Amino acid sequence: MSISLPPVLIVDDEKNMRLSLKTVLTDEGYSVRAAESAEEALTMLGQDDFLMVITDARLGGMSGYEFLGKMHSRWPDLPSLMITAYATPKLAVEAIKAGAMDYLGKPFAPEELLHAVSKCAERHRLLNQNAALRARAHETYQLEQIVGDSPRMHELRQMIQTVAPTDARVLVLGESGTGKELVAGALHCLSNRHKASYVRINCAAIPETLLESELFGHEKGAFTGALKQKAGRVEEAHGGTIFLDEIADMSRPLQAKLLRFLEDGSFTRVGGTQELRVDVRLIAATNRDIIDAIQQNEFREDLFHRLNVVQFRLPPLRERSQDVLILAEHFLRHFSHTIKKPIKKFSKAALQKLTSHHWPGNVRELRNVIERALILETTAEVQPVSLPDFEVEAGLRKSAPAPRVIGNQSLDEMMAGFERDLVSHVLEQNHYSLTKSAEQLKISRHALRYRMQRLNINTGTDTEEESAAPNGKDMAS
Numbered sequence: 001m002s003i004s005l006p007p008v009l010i011v012d013d014e015k016n017m018r019l020s021l022k023t024v025l026t027d028e029g030y031s032v033r034a035a036e037s038a039e040e041a042l043t044m045l046g047q048d049d050f051l052m053v054i055t056d057a058r059l060g061g062m063s064g065y066e067f068l069g070k071m072h073s074r075w076p077d078l079p080s081l082m083i084t085a086y087a088t089p090k091l092a093v094e095a096i097k098a099g100a101m102d103y104l105g106k107p108f109a110p111e112e113l114l115h116a117v118s119k120c121a122e123r124h125r126l127l128n129q130n131a132a133l134r135a136r137a138h139e140t141y142q143l144e145q146i147v148g149d150s151p152r153m154h155e156l157r158q159m160i161q162t163v164a165p166t167d168a169r170v171l172v173l174g175e176s177g178t179g180k181e182l183v184a185g186a187l188h189c190l191s192n193r194h195k196a197s198y199v200r201i202n203c204a205a206i207p208e209t210l211l212e213s214e215l216f217g218h219e220k221g222a223f224t225g226a227l228k229q230k231a232g233r234v235e236e237a238h239g240g241t242i243f244l245d246e247i248a249d250m251s252r253p254l255q256a257k258l259l260r261f262l263e264d265g266s267f268t269r270v271g272g273t274q275e276l277r278v279d280v281r282l283i284a285a286t287n288r289d290i291i292d293a294i295q296q297n298e299f300r301e302d303l304f305h306r307l308n309v310v311q312f313r314l315p316p317l318r319e320r321s322q323d324v325l326i327l328a329e330h331f332l333r334h335f336s337h338t339i340k341k342p343i344k345k346f347s348k349a350a351l352q353k354l355t356s357h358h359w360p361g362n363v364r365e366l367r368n369v370i371e372r373a374l375i376l377e378t379t380a381e382v383q384p385v386s387l388p389d390f391e392v393e394a395g396l397r398k399s400a401p402a403p404r405v406i407g408n409q410s411l412d413e414m415m416a417g418f419e420r421d422l423v424s425h426v427l428e429q430n431h432y433s434l435t436k437s438a439e440q441l442k443i444s445r446h447a448l449r450y451r452m453q454r455l456n457i458n459t460g461t462d463t464e465e466e467s468a469a470p471n472g473k474d475m476a477s
């Protein structure tokens with residue numbers, strides 16, 4: 001399938017005029033839809049996307065001028081072309097005043113019409129291209145952005161360089177905050193697809209019922225609320241890369257559809273029958289223990305094998321302690337620039353404190369710690385007092401408080417406090433793996449997540465998802 005332009009909408013009450021406009025445009029490859037009246041056109045505009053509108057000045061009910069006025073108040077960016085009885089400066093001014101981008105006086109040559117329409121098509125293309133460029137400018141993923149001097153990071157950058165230019169599917173595994181998203185972005189940027197779109201979908205953040213239509217699109221009326229036909233994000237990623245983050249959280253029925261899509265790039269929009277096809281490279285990531293998810297019957301093994309063509313395992317920060325200071329200095333430079341505080345170094349004691357922490361939240365935790373330190377610091381160097389009290393924090397969580405009445409707290413408040421300490425402690429012990437913590441507490445993952453929300457337990461990461469410590473070899477493929 002080719003990713004085509006939306007249709008041109010022709011509004012004319014004369015059947016012959018509609019037909020001849022339609023012929024000229026469809027011969028040139030445009031798709032065209034027609035309305036007999038302004039009223040009908042306004043309804044159609046509310047339902048679907050159009051490239052532009054071509055309207056006659058004189059229509060049966062509401063006039064063309066009135067129609068354009070109404071149309072532009074609702075869709076100010078939609079280009080329009082008005083056809084007037086004959087070209088006079090007065091009519092031209094009126095057409096432009098009503099919001100038309102251009103006008104044509106009858107009779108006109110087909111080339112004049114095509115010229116006006118191609119200007120709109122070009123504008124549409126440029127706007128889309130700009131949007132894609134803007135989106136990419138925010139995400140200038142490059143290899144140099146993946147900071148670290150440990151052998152495993154060198155190996156990782158080398159591996160990215162090797163794998164990026166191929167079309168191989170990549171599965172990125174690693175605890176929360178280890179840089180999976182960064183790696184996925186670098187793979188796209190260094191690929192031959194870098195000029196096309198990079199589309200990222202977080203499978204855990206989109207409600208299960210909407211994820212399929214987000215991915216594959218839907219037809220109008222496919223479900224309540226599907227007022228318009230919508231293209232899927234896989235279509236947006238045509239020629240480029242799609243990054244499915246938190247893939248282990250995808251429901252099993254959708255996993256089956258993804259499997260089919262991975263076989264040959266074909267899919268059907270929700271509520272549709274037509275089989276569509278795109279050319280997309282897929283990168284997936286998860287911080288869950290994917291083997292555990294397969295064993296729990298939550299993830300399809302066949303899908304795992306399809307995704308797992310090349311596997312990257314990102315090492316947790318505590319396994320590459322030499323990177324801690326390099327990353328800390330990298331974030332110091334970054335935040336001293338953005339926060340505009342000329343702090344250039346860490347005091348000896350601060351460095352000592354940074355290296356002795358075991359970083360359960362990995363690089364993300366380190367980044368947050370440095371940002372906070374720069375905000376708090378009042379001297380020329382980062383002092384230990386501006387860093388969190390790691391030892392006390394860890395110690396507090398380790399030694400369960402002796403059961404006693406605290407102030408004037410009620411039993412419920414004290415129990416919640418006890419529960420919070422216990423759950424936090426178990427999470428920390430399991431390096432914030434929800435699956436393992438839930439197992440130890442003998443409750444389901446969902447029950448644990450619910451409790452964490454209720455008890456306001458923040459794992460120090462952006463997501464409420466778990467991290468699973470992958471064991472085994474780094475970046476085994």
Ligand SMILES: Nc1ncnc2c1ncn2[C@@H]1O[C@H](COP(=O)(O)OP(=O)(O)OP(=O)(O)O)[C@@H](O)[C@H]1O
Pocket residue numbers: 145146147148174175176177178179180181182183286287327363364367461462463
């Ligand atoms: N090697 C690195 N060099 C520089 N910055 C890094 C590195 N690794 C991670 N970061 C930064 O740490 C933060 C977390 O990284 P990222 O979002 O890629 O983690 P993640 O593995 O996707 O985590 P999650 O599983 O929680 O989604 C980001 O701000 C990222 O830029």
Ligand SMILES: [Mg+2]
Pocket residue numbers: 180181245
């Ligand atoms: Mg991520």
